[in-house]
Amino acid sequence: MDARLVWDTWRRVLRDDRLANWVVNPNSRTEDAHGCTADELAILVDYAGTPAPTESNIGMYRRGLVRNALGALDLVPLTRRLLHASGLDVEAVASEFVQSGGYADNGPYFWRTAACFVAFLAGRAEFFSRPHQDVLAIDAAGVALARRLGEAAPLIWPNTAAEAFSAESPSRNLQSIRFVAHPAATMISSSYDLTPWIENPFDFDPDQDLEASPRHWLIYVPVAESPHEYAELSQRAARLFDVLRVPKSLVELSTALNDVAQADVLALIDSLAGLGVIVSGSDNQPNPSKSAIASRKGTHAVDELPLASHLICGGAPHEAA
Numbered sequence: 243m244d245a246r247l248v249w250d251t252w253r254r255v256l257r258d259d260r261l262a263n264w265v266v267n268p269n270s271r272t273e274d275a276h277g278c279t280a281d282e283l284a285i286l287v288d289y290a291g292t293p294a295p296t297e298s299n300i301g302m303y304r305r306g307l308v309r310n311a312l313g314a315l316d317l318v319p320l321t322r323r324l325l326h327a328s329g330l331d332v333e334a335v336a337s338e339f340v341q342s343g344g345y346a347d348n349g350p351y352f353w354r355t356a357a358c359f360v361a362f363l364a365g366r367a368e369f370f371s372r373p374h375q376d377v378l379a380i381d382a383a384g385v386a387l388a389r390r391l392g393e394a395a396p397l398i399w400p401n402t403a404a405e406a407f408s409a410e411s412p413s414r415n416l417q418s419i420r421f422v423a424h425p426a427a428t429m430i431s432s433s434y435d436l437t438p439w440i441e442n443p444f445d446f447d448p449d450q451d452l453e454a455s456p457r458h459w460l461i462y463v464p465v466a467e468s469p470h471e472y473a474e475l476s477q478r479a480a481r482l483f484d485v486l487r488v489p490k491s492l493v494e495l496s497t498a499l500n501d502v503a504q505a506d507v508l509a510l511i512d513s514l515a516g517l518g519v520i521v522s523g524s525d526n527q528p529n530p531s532k533s534a535i536a537s538r539k540g541t542h543a544v545d546e547l548p549l550a551s552h553l554i555c556g557g558a559p560h561e562a563a
Contacts, residue, residue: 256304267293383430401518423519429458438452
């Protein structure tokens with residue numbers, strides 16, 4: 243038998259319930275073997291000749307996927323807590339998840355598995371409440387950020403950008419600078435105030451009554467190899483960060499935020515640049531070394547940027563997936 247064909251057929255058996263049943267359960271067999279070729283059928287017959295070890299190997303493979311899925315939830319402790327406090331059979335839910343994905347093996351790409359698991363849970367009726375959907379959306383955004391950074395790490399991370407901002411010369415002409423959101427940061431809004439849950443991601447009560455109040459959450463990775471962190475943004479700071487997904491000059495910002503005075507726009511930039519999540523540079527590559535509004539620190543009433551939490555929630559982004 244062709245070794246490659248044997249390998250490919252075995253991988254099909256591992257991922258297809260119908261073929262798995264075919265090789266371990268004589269009563270499930272049909273003449274066409276679910277569209278297999280004659281050569282593939284010969285391979286299936288060979289596996290069917292030793293049903294006990296074949297079934298054991300299929301079970302080990304699938305149980306391994308369940309373990310990997312549950313391990314991937316360690317990257318998203320908010321979602322993990324939702325699941326573990328739900329009263330559901332956690333392993334059974336993980337088994338349903340891996341089955342729903344065709345028993346796909348993502349190997350070491352745990353962020354990819356985490357993304358799929360969060361999406362799977364978001365579609366379950368047990369998590370349809372608005373606060374739970376908010377939590378799942380926040381974790382989905384954090385996972386997407388980690389995966390994006392795994393594909394293209396920034397040249398300068400937010401902590402370094404913040405240090406450059408703090409040390410910047412006061413002599414720069416602000417009108418000549420274009421500001422942009424740092425690629426290691428993202429923002430997502432929630433319908434409820436999730437502060438107590440974000441501050442206690444491993445042990446919050448998912449049945450707790452929360453205030454129905456729109457909130458805006460900044461998620462960012464301060465340095466390479468670090469977990470991502472959170473900050474709660476005011477509505478105005480959230481608007482500015484959203485506008486700066488595309489680079490803009492101070493004049494363009496003032497136009498986009500036409501109900502915010504230029505002095506307050508500077509204060510908002512000042513607050514966000516202090517975290518290194520707003521930088522200055524070209525459309526293609528932010529260059530935090532050119533941040534140039536440090537001279538304005540203390541000269542305006544800075545819009546509050548309360549840090550709701552700085553908590554570990556996910557590992558460093560290693561994968562390119």
